[in-house]
Amino acid sequence: MTAVATRPEAPTPPTPQRRGRRGRQDWSAYLLFVPAMIPILAFSVYPLVQGILLGFTDSQSGLNAVTSFTGIDNYVRLLDYGLFWQSFGIGLIWAFSVTIIQFVASLCLALLLNANLWGQGIARTIALIPWAMPPVIIAIMWRFMLHPTYGAINGGLGALGLPDDTNWLGTAQWALPAVIVVGVWAGMPQTTITLLAGLQGIDDQLHEAAQIDGASVWQRFWNITIPGLRPVIVAITTLDFINNFNSFALVYVLTAGAYGTMLPMLFAYNEAFRYGNFGLASAMGNVIVVVIAVFLFVYLRAQAKARTA
DSSP: OOOOOOOOOOOOOOOHHHHHHHHHHHHHHHHTTHHHHHHHIIIIIHHHHHHHHHTTBOOOSSTTOOOOBOTTHHHHHHHTOHHHHHHHHHHHHHHHHHHHHHHHHHHHHHHHHHSOOTTHHHHHHHHTGGGGSOHHHHHHHHHHHTOTTTOHHHHHHHHTTSOOOOOTTSSTTTHHHHHHHHHHHHHHHHHHHHHHHHHHTSOHHHHHHHHHTTOOHHHHIIIIIHHHHHHHHHHHHHHHHHHHHTOOHHHHHHTTTTTTOOOHHHHHHHHHHTSOOHHHHHHHHHHHHHHHHHHHHHHHHHHHHHHHO
C-alpha cells in the first residue's frame, strides 16, 4: 500500500485582531524606553544641540544682550585667532604626554600587581586611592606639595642636597612638566585597573608553553602579553586621550592656565565666562570636538589595520 503525499497546509495569516494586539505590544515595549530617554534627551542631547547652534551666533553675556545668527563668522574669526591655536598646541602636548606616560607607567604597575607577590591586595587598594579623589582635591594637594617654600617636593630635594627653591607652578620652564606629572598620577588608577583586568584575561598556559619552548621573558611579553592586551590598550588609550584633552578642573586649580598651561578648554572657559563671548566660546568647543574626532578616527583606523594585518 503506497503512502499518499499530502500538501502541507499554508500557515493561517494573522487576523486583524492579532495584528492589532501585536502592534500594541510593540508600542508598549517602546514606551519602556521613555523613562530612560527623557533624562538623556534633556541633559545630554538638548545641551549638545544648543551648544552647537550657539557657535553660529553672536551670543554674549548681559541681561539685555540680543543674540542673532551670524553663520560661520565665529569660525572665520578662529582661523586668525593665534592664541586659541597656541592653546590647542599646548593641549595636544599635554594630552599626548599624559596619555603615553600614563600608559607606560600603568602597564608597569599592572604587571607588578599581576605577579604573585606578598601584599598584592594591599598594593591594589593603594593604587586605587587617586581614583577615589576628586580632581580639585588632587590639584589642591599637589599645589601644597609643589609649593616653592614649604612644599614636600622641594623639601625632599633639599634633604638630598639638590636645589630646593624651584618654583614648579610659577615658571614657564616647569609649569607644564609639573602639571603633566600631576595628570599622570591622577589618571593612573583607571588605566592600571583596566590593564590589570586585561592581563588576567590572558591564558597562563600560553606563557607556560612559550617558556617550555625557550622563549625569554621579553619575547613572551612582546608576542603574548601585548597582542593579548591590544583591544584593551586601544580602548583605554582612546578614553585617556579624550579625558586628558578635555581636562579642566585639575589644570585650572593648579595654574589657571598661566605659564604655558592654557589648555583649549580653559581658553574657551575664559572666553565665555571672563569675556562674555558665549558664541565664540561655543565655536571653540565645536572645533575641539571635531579635531578630537579626527584624531581618534585616524588612530582607531590605524589600530584596526594593524589588527587585521
